[in-house]
Amino acid sequence: MSILVTGGAGYIGSHTCVELLNAGYDVVIADSFANSHPDTIKKVEAITNKTVTHYDVDLLDSSQLDPIFSKHKIDAVIHFAGLKAVGESVEKPLYYYETNLLSTINLCKTMEAHGVYKLVFSSSATVYGMPDQVPLKETAPLSALNPYGRTKIFIEDILRDLAASNDEWRISLLRYFNPIGAHKSGRIGEQPNGIPNNLMPYITQVAAGVREELAVFGADYPTEDGTCIRDYIHVVDLALGHLKAVEKLDSYTGAEAFNLGTGQGYSVLEVISAFEQASGVTIPKRIVERRAGDAPVSYADPSKAEKELQWKAERTLAEMCEDSWRWQSSRSHT
Template structure:
């Protein structure tokens, strides 16, 4: 298939592009590089020994996006592009709503105008809000507690309406839990701008000496050790989930929602312990106040993805920590 990957030089996008190329798909990337680097293209091609076709455009510019479709015979789109920092979304909600919604609306309009109806959307477990029970199933009610999460939920609702309006559309909504790790080569990984928003890159930057210590937001949750518990999934496992979704979406199955997680939660302190064992580095940390809106526990029921897509996560917390450290140690300043 010929697949357009929006945000394809980003963290999850780049790993998905690698898996697509390794399976023989032709890949186009559309990315404005607002949170990534052109260097990623070279790294992807080194890993796969295949070429990728990049378009350094912004999806907000509909004319540029339309030209990508006019110049190629695209079969399906995987849509990663969008702002993703929860904290920033609270400070700048209009920025998040404008970019994430407008870019998706433009993409859907351009796809429809060019007769392309296969779409995989990068959603998030944040759309579940604060569930009453665990593991989290796709059938649970949804409610987001920050502008980032609400933008994901709004897009899900837009795509649901779109699918209902025209049975040509085949849409998969993939709700990720907590992606971590990196490609085993160490050539691509998570390279956040500024202070990391997610746990693993924060830990790795402390380990490599870029940051002084890790701040743990609360140690008085009702969990095994008082720190928050999350379902961490290796980014390569997550990328392979997109391959399975591509295979399924090509069979014209309307709209489906899938959780992508391991089904097992780890606390912050358990992740620190696992990382210290994998890296041989000691991670200094301090306890600070909880963040508003954080929940104590979150982990997935991914049985639907296993039953319908034949997908399940294969890598464990040791693999995640080892590969994250390998990436950071090989690239102490990220892609710079």
């Protein structure tokens, strides 16, 4: 079975490609390398001892997609490609709407033209906006606090409309919570361009001396230690969720949403403490003002994915921290 992975050289995409290859799937990667690095594909091949066909493709140009589907018998698509920085989306909303929506529309039109109707879409817990209650179920109201989150809601709506128009479509909408960690080999992990947007790569860069200190955004939230609480999930558990979603696409029709999280929330200070314990490095930190739009508490109810996909997150926060630090440490020696 051949799977096309758009954005397959990215953080979550590369880990998913490893799990797909280990499970015996053929993998074809389409990536523009706008937010990723071509050498990641070589590392995926080294980890799995398998060859990956890849194309340097911009999904905004649909003519670049057609030859891939003509050359390969694609059975299903996992769609990661897209822009993902919340702050940048506020500064450049049209760029985000154009890139994320049009790339998905072009992909789906090409899939339809080639009779490929199985799709796993990389959505996000940002679709829940500022949640009224936790844990978050898939039935919770959807609302976004920024253009990035809105692109995810709009794309989910487009895919639901598409599935309603033709019952051959089988679409899984995977709403991720907060992926951290890296592959045990230390060969692939989160490699942000510039200043990291996410907590863990910021922590690891401070630990490695790349940055002086960690900014903690707000310590006056209504939580036990005053910092935000999030559902952190190991990227390998997340990758395995995609594997299960691909396997289960035949078990339902239409478009189904699934939360991929652990169901456990950790505060920013708890994550810093767990990292210090895992690495033996003290993280200098400074409390700064809250960021606009940060929900105090957000964590998943992942029971639907456990019941319908037979998937459950297994890795602990300690493992997430250990693997993140191994990845950061290995980069200074390569």
